[in-house]
Amino acid sequence: MKISLTNIEKKFGHAQVLWPINLELESKFITILGQSGCGKTTLLKILAGLEQPTGGEIRFDETMIYSSKLHQNIKPNKRNIAMVFQDFALWPHMTIFQNIAFGLKGIVPKEGIPERVQYVMNLVKMKGYEKRKPGELSGGQQQRVALARALATNPKLILFDEPLSALDAVLREQMQAEIMQIIDELDCQAIFVTHDQTEAMTMSDQIIVMEAGRIAQIGTPEEIYLAPATPYVADFIGKVNWFEKGSYIVRPEGVSRIQRPGTIAKFATIIKSTFVGDRYLVQAEVEGKQWSFYEAQPIEHGIKLELFIDKKQIYQLEGSH
Numbered sequence: 001m002k003i004s005l006t007n008i009e010k011k012f013g014h015a016q017v018l019w020p021i022n023l024e025l026e027s028k029f030i031t032i033l034g035q036s037g038c039g040k041t042t043l044l045k046i047l048a049g050l051e052q053p054t055g056g057e058i059r060f061d062e063t064m065i066y067s068s069k070l071h072q073n074i075k076p077n078k079r080n081i082a083m084v085f086q087d088f089a090l091w092p093h094m095t096i097f098q099n100i101a102f103g104l105k106g107i108v109p110k111e112g113i114p115e116r117v118q119y120v121m122n123l124v125k126m127k128g129y130e131k132r133k134p135g136e137l138s139g140g141q142q143q144r145v146a147l148a149r150a151l152a153t154n155p156k157l158i159l160f161d162e163p164l165s166a167l168d169a170v171l172r173e174q175m176q177a178e179i180m181q182i183i184d185e186l187d188c189q190a191i192f193v194t195h196d197q198t199e200a201m202t203m204s205d206q207i208i209v210m211e212a213g214r215i216a217q218i219g220t221p222e223e224i225y226l227a228p229a230t231p232y233v234a235d236f237i238g239k240v241n242w243f244e245k246g247s248y249i250v251r252p253e254g255v256s257r258i259q260r261p262g263t264i265a266k267f268a269t270i271i272k273s274t275f276v277g278d279r280y281l282v283q284a285e286v287e288g289k290q291w292s293f294y295e296a297q298p299i300e301h302g303i304k305l306e307l308f309i310d311k312k313q314i315y316q317l318e319g320s321h
């Protein structure tokens with residue numbers, strides 16, 4: 001789906017929180033990155049219809065979702081969007097099943113609800129917990145249920161507002177990988193707000209960097225990293241926790257995604273990496289099938305990795321130490 005924003009702006013009283021924003025978004029996994037208070041949440045809420053812009057237009061493909069001129073404003077529940085927040089609230093007195101089923105009334109025929117709940121509980125690896133109450137689950141498990149609940153309505157777009165910031169580092173990485181997998185599997189798009197640069201670099205197809213209510217840059221992680229548009233972006237991205245040995249994930253289009261060692265990536269899992277002479281030799285499993293080798297070469301600003309399978313170069317990426 002193409003999400004188009006034309007001159008979307010927002011004032012709270014006299015405070016201009018978003019300056020006219022123009023964006024066309026088509027990528028599957030988009031992150032919005034920026035310092036606290038730069039307007040990330042406000043932009044998400046505007047997309048979801050929970051906050052009304054002061055002016056501008058929003059279209060999803062050719063459908064006008066919001067237009068200040070035409071007085072068009074499609075209601076949140078008709079936008080086919082779901083939101084996952086950090087401080088999601090599950091109903092404490094309802095079972096997990098009821099928590100998810102609740103939002104499906106009127107969307108899924110009654111007899112189809114158990115099957116849908118099963119499907120999403122499977123996706124988030126929470127099968128078997130349907131009869132429990134939220135209080136019986138850990139924070140991470142509750143977060144999975146919140147994700148399942150969002151997925152259950154079969155949205156075209158899922159908006160994540162710092163959903164992982166309350167989790168500890170290990171759980172956070174695990175959830176990052178799982179969310180990426182789930183979004184890859186489902187026919188939907190995601191916009192993910194974070195102020196964690198590494199998280200944005202790791203997860204996104206496209207990154208929007210915001211600064212004080214404006215778009216500072218939009219691009220792939222590689223573009224933003226290699227060619228920051230402004231000193232602010234350079235400084236902000238410079239804080240990324242770049243790579244540890246064996247921490248590369250490679251995608252066919254050459255976009256680098258970086259994860260910590262041991263993390264399972266969709267495209268390549270680093271099994272072992274050793275430094276031999278001036279090169280890293282990296283053994284990797286690619287797309288669950290083949291044993292392969294990387295050769296990594298130090299270059300001016302970092303490392304260049306090339307992955308060969310049967311002597312044919314299939315993936316390449318560059319990155320910093």
Ligand SMILES: Nc1ncnc2c1ncn2[C@@H]1O[C@H](COP(=O)(O)OP(=O)(O)OP(=O)(O)O)[C@@H](O)[C@H]1O
Binds near residue numbers: 035037039040042195
């Ligand atoms: N309902 C509101 N009324 C008045 N001001 C608001 C309101 N909501 C947000 N703001 C202000 O708008 C600005 C942007 O807030 P927003 O929550 O969108 O930022 P953010 O980038 O998501 O920040 P954080 O990373 O801290 O969540 C802030 O200065 C905030 O104080």
